[in-house]
Amino acid sequence: VRIVIVHSTASAARAWHEAIAARLPEAVVAIWPQELDEPADYAIGWNPPAEFFERETRLKAFFSAGAGVEQIVGHASAPRSLPIIRLEDAGMARQMAEYCAYEVIGWCTSRRLYDEQQRLARWHEPRPRRPAEWPVGVFGLGFMGRQVATTLRALGYRVHAYARSPKPLDGMACYADHGGAGDFTAFLRATRVLIVLAPLTSETRDRFDETVLRQLQPGAYVINAARGGLIVDEALLALLESGHLSGATLDVFRTEPLPPDHPFWRHPKIRVTPHIAALTLAPEGADQVAEKIGRLEAGLPVTGVVERERGY
Amino acid sequence: VRIVIVHSTASAARAWHEAIAARLPEAVVAIWPQELDEPADYAIGWNPPAEFFERETRLKAFFSAGAGVEQIVGHASAPRSLPIIRLEDAGMARQMAEYCAYEVIGWCTSRRLYDEQQRLARWHEPRPRRPAEWPVGVFGLGFMGRQVATTLRALGYRVHAYARSPKPLDGMACYADHGGAGDFTAFLRATRVLIVLAPLTSETRDRFDETVLRQLQPGAYVINAARGGLIVDEALLALLESGHLSGATLDVFRTEPLPPDHPFWRHPKIRVTPHIAALTLAPEGADQVAEKIGRLEAGLPVTGVVERERGY
Numbered sequence: 054v055r056i057v058i059v060h061s062t063a064s065a066a067r068a069w070h071e072a073i074a075a076r077l078p079e080a081v082v083a084i085w086p087q088e089l090d091e092p093a094d095y096a097i098g099w100n101p102p103a104e105f106f107e108r109e110t111r112l113k114a115f116f117s118a119g120a121g122v123e124q125i126v127g128h129a130s131a132p133r134s135l136p137i138i139r140l141e142d143a144g145m146a147r148q149m150a151e152y153c154a155y156e157v158i159g160w161c162t163s164r165r166l167y168d169e170q171q172r173l174a175r176w177h178e179p180r181p182r183r184p185a186e187w188p189v190g191v192f193g194l195g196f197m198g199r200q201v202a203t204t205l206r207a208l209g210y211r212v213h214a215y216a217r218s219p220k221p222l223d224g225m226a227c228y229a230d231h232g233g234a235g236d237f238t239a240f241l242r243a244t245r246v247l248i249v250l251a252p253l254t255s256e257t258r259d260r261f262d263e264t265v266l267r268q269l270q271p272g273a274y275v276i277n278a279a280r281g282g283l284i285v286d287e288a289l290l291a292l293l294e295s296g297h298l299s300g301a302t303l304d305v306f307r308t309e310p311l312p313p314d315h316p317f318w319r320h321p322k323i324r325v326t327p328h329i330a331a332l333t334l335a336p337e338g339a340d341q342v343a344e345k346i347g348r349l350e351a352g353l354p355v356t357g358v359v360e361r362e363r364g365y
Numbered sequence: 366v367r368i369v370i371v372h373s374t375a376s377a378a379r380a381w382h383e384a385i386a387a388r389l390p391e392a393v394v395a396i397w398p399q400e401l402d403e404p405a406d407y408a409i410g411w412n413p414p415a416e417f418f419e420r421e422t423r424l425k426a427f428f429s430a431g432a433g434v435e436q437i438v439g440h441a442s443a444p445r446s447l448p449i450i451r452l453e454d455a456g457m458a459r460q461m462a463e464y465c466a467y468e469v470i471g472w473c474t475s476r477r478l479y480d481e482q483q484r485l486a487r488w489h490e491p492r493p494r495r496p497a498e499w500p501v502g503v504f505g506l507g508f509m510g511r512q513v514a515t516t517l518r519a520l521g522y523r524v525h526a527y528a529r530s531p532k533p534l535d536g537m538a539c540y541a542d543h544g545g546a547g548d549f550t551a552f553l554r555a556t557r558v559l560i561v562l563a564p565l566t567s568e569t570r571d572r573f574d575e576t577v578l579r580q581l582q583p584g585a586y587v588i589n590a591a592r593g594g595l596i597v598d599e600a601l602l603a604l605l606e607s608g609h610l611s612g613a614t615l616d617v618f619r620t621e622p623l624p625p626d627h628p629f630w631r632h633p634k635i636r637v638t639p640h641i642a643a644l645t646l647a648p649e650g651a652d653q654v655a656e657k658i659g660r661l662e663a664g665l666p667v668t669g670v671v672e673r674e675r676g677y
Contacts, residue, residue, distance in 0.1 A: 147521045148493070151470050154520065158467045167638045174630040176622035181460070181644040207519055208466065209459045310488035318486040326479045332493040 054346060059085040059098035059105055060118055065335070069097055069118060072339030077346065095346055100124040106131050114138050114349060116342050119333055120145055120197065121280055122359050123253040137359040138345060143338040145331035146200035152330035153201045153248055153276060154208060156302040160274045161187040161210075161246065184209040188270075190244030193251030193279060194220050194227070195365075197331065201248060215240040217256075217363070241268035246276070253280035254364030263288035272299045278330040281306035286317070293322045304330040366658060371397040371410035371417055372430055377647070381409055381430060384651030389658065407658055412436040418443050425661060426450050428654050431645050432457055432509065433592060434671050435565040449671040450657060455650040457643035458512035464642035465513045465560055465588060466520060468614040471636075472586045473499040473522075473558065496521040500582075502556030505563030505591060506532050506539065507677075509643065513560060527552040529568075529675070553580035558588070565592035566676030575600035584611045590642040593618040598629070605634045616642040 056073060060066040066084045074082045083089050085098070085105060092111040099118045107130065114136040117125055125137050159165060162182055170177055187210060191202045194216035202225055206212045212225050215237065219229035228240040241247075247269055251257050261284040266275070275298060277284050286307065292298040302324040303317060309328055317323050345355040359365060368385060372378040378396045386394045395401050397410070397417060404423040411430045419442065426448040429437055437449050471477065474494055482489055499522060503514045506528035514537055518524045525538040527549065532539050540552040553559075559581055563569050573596040578587070587610060589596050598619065604610040614636040615629060621640055629635050657667040671677060 144493075147496075151474065151520055154466060155470045155474075155476060158463050162463065162467075164467060167636070167641075170639065171630060171637045174623075174625040176639045178639050178641050178644070181456075181646055183646075184459075204519065207516065208463055311486075313486045318483060324479070325483045327482065327488045327490050329479075329490055332490070334493055334495075 054079075054095060054350060055081045055083075055089050055091060055093045056095045056097065056346070057083050057085050057089060057093035057109060059096055059101040061099050065099075065118065065333070068335035069339065072335040073097065073342065076339050076343035080346075095342075095349075097342055100128070101131075103130040114345075116140070116345070117359075118338065120195075120331065121252055122365055123280065123282075126359060126361060126364055133361070137361075138355065139357045139359055139365070140333065140338050140341060141357045142196045143341060144334040146197045149197040149250070149278060149331040150200045150204035152278060152304070152326075154204055156276050156324070157187070157189060157205055157210065157246055157248075157274075158208070160300055160302070185211055187211075187245050188213065188243055189246040189248060190215065190240055191248045191250060192240075193249065194222065195250065195252070198248075198250040201250060210246075213240065213243055217251075237265075238268060241265065242270070244273065245270040246274045249275070249277040249279045249283050251279055251283065252365035253282045256364070258282050259285055261285060261288065263291060266292050267297060269298070271297060273297070274299055275301040276303075277301070278304045281309070290316060290320070293320065298322075300324070302326070304328055366391075366407060366662060367393045367395075367401050367403060367405045368407045368409065368658070369395050369397050369401060369405035369421060371408055371413040373411050377411075377430065377645075380647035381651065384647040385409065385654065388651050388655035392658075407654075407661075409654055412440070413443075415442040426657075428452070428657070429671075430650065432507075432643065433564055434677055435592065435594075438671060438673060438676055445673070449673075450667065451669045451671055451677070452645065452650050452653060453669045454508045455653060456646040458509045461509040461562070461590060461643040462512045462516035464590060464616070464638075466516055468588050468636070469499070469501060469517055469522065469558055469560075469586075470520070472612055472614070497523055499523075499557050500525065500555055501558040501560060502527065502552055503560045503562060504552075505561065506534065507562065507564070510560075510562040513562060522558075525552065525555055529563075549577075550580060553577065554582070556585065557582040558586045561587070561589040561591045561595050563591055563595065564677035565594045568676070570594050571597055573597060573600065575603060578604050579609060581610070583609060585609070586611055587613040588615075589613070590616045593621070602628060602632070605632065610634075612636070614638070616640055 058066045058069045070082055070084050093109050094113050096112055097116040097118055112135055116138050120140055122137055122139055189205050189210050189212045191198045191214040194214050202212045202214055214222055215228045217230050219227050228236040266288055300322045304326045305328055317325055348355050370378045370381045382394055382396050405421050406425050408424050409428040409430055424447055428450045434449055434451055501517050501522050501524045503510045503526040506526050514524045514526055526534055527540045529542050531541040540548040578600055612634045616638045617640055629637055660667050
């Protein structure tokens, strides 16, 4: 088989090339725009340039090198019939759980306060905080949302979740779209720490506007590690300003890299990280891709195929 | 029964008074130095003044209001025959796991780097770090060490432990004193993140001197949430200076509050927190104390009685 890697960063492309070549020694692997002798059978990548699909017209499937697929589902030049296959975990759920645990603990136990006290050489013990005071709501229950929920629960937090369709979640309440708008409101009202982990689709774009964010508990925190487009920037800023929200941790943005003059960078209640919550680990990702190419070549079904109508 | 609360902070004493009175409505409860009509049967507290034991001569037991008991085991005025009873958990293990998880994640995933990048409005993605690169060694396997170990393991870290006597630890390696000095060396050599959680005893005082700390893996981090006396301050500073250690998080100190001119406060590689890793929660603690007083009054044995020879 012929495989082309088309990634936005050269180092990621090299890592994928090495990992795939090691797992499929009989395959011909190239990094775009390097030419293969014939059109590729499979592509692995991230938001290819328009001319990519003009040249690669015989692809049997496109493997997304990240968890989110909105850039390829909505790609102007990608044929609608091209199967898109998502990575399933590949080390990302663990990283995401770690990222969110750090941020939830950080906000809920006022850890940044101690950095401030240290600068002043000030010794002050606060009253103990209890995790029951900080109900966590996880929006989106894919492989990442699920691991984040169970991790925070193991740390002692009360956790509930919201998903497109109801999912069993080991004793945690799961609100769902199927319940209608009332369930979304109930989810928001039960939430003091919101963790956004859903894919960006036509249903989730701009979902967290001012009306919605206002329904979170007073003093709530927002953690967005999904896609910037789910939260309306101006709404977040307005509610931080009004005090209804106490803080936000943002790993994802409408424009990335976040432009240097964006108000998020210098906002005292916002923590910015550069889209690092869950990095794709090429070796783990390549394990999946290699196994799936093997199945596809053998005519067997594979998991992780994107449903275009729902957008993920 | 008559119960006296003798705590170093007035607010903690009030919290204990309220919690004990609610659970033992028939008991007479007072806050030292308030007088009871007769000597108290039980005391609950933390490092009482010398005159406390001169007045309270009929105590059947002293309940420590914290996890560490070195200040009461070594108390100059406390009778050697007085049973000392430790709290067993009371919400502290959960807090400690949360504290250590935050620090381990913080150091191992360079989270403070992002604070720095945010100050500069700088967008830079590092290479992914893997928890396998950060073997964690937990020194001390009481109820807190155990929960810290299992929490970090669930977050994906490789964890091993060192205890006075070997303890089964769900698949994690446990080094022990019984193995002789060689086992302590093996523990240190396997450790890149050291978490100190043992009680302060004659065996553990000054245990982490320069010779010992030097056996940790190059670039190691040290987290001390036990007692300041276990680590030699000057050794820690020297190895941070030499670069053998990369950083330290310290919640406990030889003198508390940490004096304003102590070098730890302003050290760029040291995080200082004011002994807040695991605060006693009076309601949970009072549940235990009330239950144990009930058993003692009925002539039944209780757990948590300190063995003076071993010091905890």
